[in-house]
Amino acid sequence: MAVVSGEALENLATENRLFPPSESFARQANAQPAMYEEAAADREAFWARQASELQWSQPWTNVLDWTDAPVSKWFVGGKLNVSVNCVDRHVAAGIGDRVAIYFEGEPGDTQTITYKDLLDSVSQAANALTELNVRPGDRVAIYMPLIPEAIIAMLACARIGAAHSVVFGGFSAEALRSRIEDAAASLVITADGGFRKGNMFGLKSAVDEAVKDTPTVKNVLVVRRTGQDVAWNSGLDIWWHDIVGKQSTTHAPESFDSEHPLFILYTSGTTGKPKGILHTTGGYLTQAAYTHKNVFDLKPETDVYWCTADVGWITGHSYVTYGPLANGATQVIYEGTPDTPHQGRWWEIIAKYGVTILYTAPTAIRTFMKWGDHLPQAHDLLSLRLLGSVGEPINPEAWMWYREVIGGNNCPIVDTWWQTETGSIMISPLPGVTATKPGSAMGPIPGISAEIFDDAGKPVGLGSGGYLVLTQPWPGMLRGIWGDMDRYRENYWSRFKNTYFAGDGAKWDTDGAIWLLGRVDDVMNISGHRISTTEVESALVSHPTVAEAAVVGASDDTTGQGIVAFVILRAGSVDGPGVAQELRAHVAKEIGAIARPRQILIVAELPKTRSGKIMRRLLRDVAENRTLGDVTTLADPTIMNLISSGLSNSSSDDD
Ligand code: WT7
Numbered sequence: 001m002a003v004v005s006g007e008a009l010e011n012l013a014t015e016n017r018l019f020p021p022s023e024s025f026a027r028q029a030n031a032q033p034a035m036y037e038e039a040a041a042d043r044e045a046f047w048a049r050q051a052s053e054l055q056w057s058q059p060w061t062n063v064l065d066w067t068d069a070p071v072s073k074w075f076v077g078g079k080l081n082v083s084v085n086c087v088d089r090h091v092a093a094g095i096g097d098r099v100a101i102y103f104e105g106e107p108g109d110t111q112t113i114t115y116k117d118l119l120d121s122v123s124q125a126a127n128a129l130t131e132l133n134v135r136p137g138d139r140v141a142i143y144m145p146l147i148p149e150a151i152i153a154m155l156a157c158a159r160i161g162a163a164h165s166v167v168f169g170g171f172s173a174e175a176l177r178s179r180i181e182d183a184a185a186s187l188v189i190t191a192d193g194g195f196r197k198g199n200m201f202g203l204k205s206a207v208d209e210a211v212k213d214t215p216t217v218k219n220v221l222v223v224r225r226t227g228q229d230v231a232w233n234s235g236l237d238i239w240w241h242d243i244v245g246k247q248s249t250t251h252a253p254e255s256f257d258s259e260h261p262l263f264i265l266y267t268s269g270t271t272g273k274p275k276g277i278l279h280t281t282g283g284y285l286t287q288a289a290y291t292h293k294n295v296f297d298l299k300p301e302t303d304v305y306w307c308t309a310d311v312g313w314i315t316g317h318s319y320v321t322y323g324p325l326a327n328g329a330t331q332v333i334y335e336g337t338p339d340t341p342h343q344g345r346w347w348e349i350i351a352k353y354g355v356t357i358l359y360t361a362p363t364a365i366r367t368f369m370k371w372g373d374h375l376p377q378a379h380d381l382l383s384l385r386l387l388g389s390v391g392e393p394i395n396p397e398a399w400m401w402y403r404e405v406i407g408g409n410n411c412p413i414v415d416t417w418w419q420t421e422t423g424s425i426m427i428s429p430l431p432g433v434t435a436t437k438p439g440s441a442m443g444p445i446p447g448i449s450a451e452i453f454d455d456a457g458k459p460v461g462l463g464s465g466g467y468l469v470l471t472q473p474w475p476g477m478l479r480g481i482w483g484d485m486d487r488y489r490e491n492y493w494s495r496f497k498n499t500y501f502a503g504d505g506a507k508w509d510t511d512g513a514i515w516l517l518g519r520v521d522d523v524m525n526i527s528g529h530r531i532s533t534t535e536v537e538s539a540l541v542s543h544p545t546v547a548e549a550a551v552v553g554a555s556d557d558t559t560g561q562g563i564v565a566f567v568i569l570r571a572g573s574v575d576g577p578g579v580a581q582e583l584r585a586h587v588a589k590e591i592g593a594i595a596r597p598r599q600i601l602i603v604a605e606l607p608k609t610r611s612g613k614i615m616r617r618l619l620r621d622v623a624e625n626r627t628l629g630d631v632t633t634l635a636d637p638t639i640m641n642l643i644s645s646g647l648s649n650s651s652s653d654d655d
Contacts, residue, residue, distance in 0.1 A: 036446050136260070172591055294430060392560045442513050
């Protein structure tokens with residue numbers, strides 16, 4: 001007799017819970033059921049219709065050129081300027097007075113920036129970049145807090161055809177240095193610092209350290225955000241207010257080829273070296289605008305949209321800067337953390353600005369669940385009409401809480417699956433169209449073709465799981481890895497023939513809904529941020545006391561996964577009270593605070609096969625307090641007992 005496990009029953013329960021769109025939402029929805037058939041009937045014609053909502057200075061001759069697969073060209077021969085699409089055309093259409101950005105600084109300072117204001121600022125910044133000799137095709141590193149100048153800097157780069165490489169402000173000087181070096185950036189745009197958790201943090205000092213060893217950098221442009229003292233290198237450094245402020249607010253934009261590079265964004269792969277994901281112009285903007293309009297049901301005249309991501313991540317590129325601004329949206333950006341000065345800050349912001357659309361990450365939702373319902377309940381959240389989730393699988397409990405406590409049972413939830421590499425949303429319900437299941441991203445949006453393959457590359461069919469793949473090119477897809485096209489082919493296109501392998505496991509339920517199951521490679525997902533085990537391992541072994549390290553992602557109630565490191569010390573180094581602490585700090589310094597291990601366990605041996613391969617599976621069992629799996633292939637099976645017994649007295653803390 002078959003035994004039904006508790007987990008299977010639970011899945012069955014959630015799979016069967018269905019939330020059909022409300023009639024009132026469906027009636028006004030941007031997305032229409034017919035879009036699925038239209039896209040299926042003629043995918044390229046469908047994408048061409050989406051692209052034609054943008055302003056092109058020269059029309060394309062060919063929608064898709066896939067002859068050089070896996071490098072695609074979209075809207076071949078077309079020309080456009082991204083910043084014109086995000087700013088100028090709205091002003092020209094007479095909506096220059098519409099608010100583009102409500103900025104809320106962490107200390108409580110605010111700015112209201114209209115599209116006309118944005119046009120002036122972007123033009124001035126573009127003129128300043130030109131004065132600093134930045135030319136089309138050059139790379140500019142942006143290392144900033146989430147302040148309006150970060151968005152203005154991105155748009156100014158786009159305007160003059162320079163590719164930006166935004167490096168998250170939480171990354172270390174070393175992470176910044178390696179990204180500047182890989183892209184050979186000629187300019188760094190930064191700030192003295194920013195505000196976080198009630199304190200000032202510094203950015204300029206990290207830039208100073210990074211550019212010591214990056215001869216390609218000719219200038220560092222510095223926004224004064226906090227007023228803190230900064231060291232000044234007069235050969236290199238220029239204040240933003242000195243050079244941008246004096247420029248003309250008029251700038252005649254040039255148009256760029258649809259395949260002109262728009263940006264590089266570094267993301268972790270399975271090796272220690274981050275990959276520079278390259279995105280180009282026409283296809284990227286087309287998909288960012290199309291998804292932003294249809295997945296978030298944006299009504300630019302009335303909505304107030306808030307995506308809580310930082311511009312240091314792809315979500316901030318596509319759903320803070322490019323998608324919303326291309327669509328003429330009014331949006332809120334917030335510099336700080338959700339608990340400053342109190343744990344109700346987000347709900348206060350929603351009530352203050354009348355936010356209608358909220359896009360955030362499961363890790364934040366689970367944190368708010370922990371903090372308690374009374375916090376959101378103390379604020380008027382009735383303006384909300386749609387909720388989005390991104391970055392990692394959202395567990396059904398968090399989904400239900402989001403729906404009930406934040407959305408008042410009255411907002412569709414879109415669980416959106418995509419990646420830095422995909423550029424824009426790929427798998428998501430369409431609000432007003434798709435009946436949703438708590439915890440499922442449902443299905444590919446119109447224009448996108450996804451499948452789930454088994455090991456042999458065959459579709460697994462309903463009710464089964466396997467590898468998530470994308471079977472057709474899409475406009476927002478990456479065009480390669482900066483400086484390493486072999487790695488591009490190898491990484492994404494070699495596992496299955498002519499098919500993009502995303503690195504995620506997924507399953508179809510029996511109704512044909514997709515459930516994401518997390519990464520199947522050595523990539524961890526910490527609070528929706530991607531960090532490779534190898535990256536953390538290299539950081540650990542760069543410390544003089546460490547001989548060997550193995551890192552695993554262990555499930556974590558709040559952050560999705562937490563980093564657990566097993567470390568062998570060098571002969572002569574002794575384990576003591578401060579060692580784990582010091583190593584955690586070392587990783588934070590090498591990579592950034594988001595990579596600081598939750599736990600470090602000093603061990604005498606690591607579990608290895610006879611051929612010397614570390615068996616991470618067993619370490620994950622230990623880190624997640626599970627009964628050990630099969631240990632028979634271990635060279636020395638007894639060492640697992642030693643490791644497991646050590647975990648209970650290891651140290652960890654939150655900071
Ligand atoms: C990885 C991509 C896309 C912007 C944020 C992260 C995971 C992302 C979901 C989701 C389950 C998700 C995947 C993916 N992921 N969204 N809705 N459900 N998993 O971008 O850093 O490029 O990471 O995030 O594992 O591969 P990223």
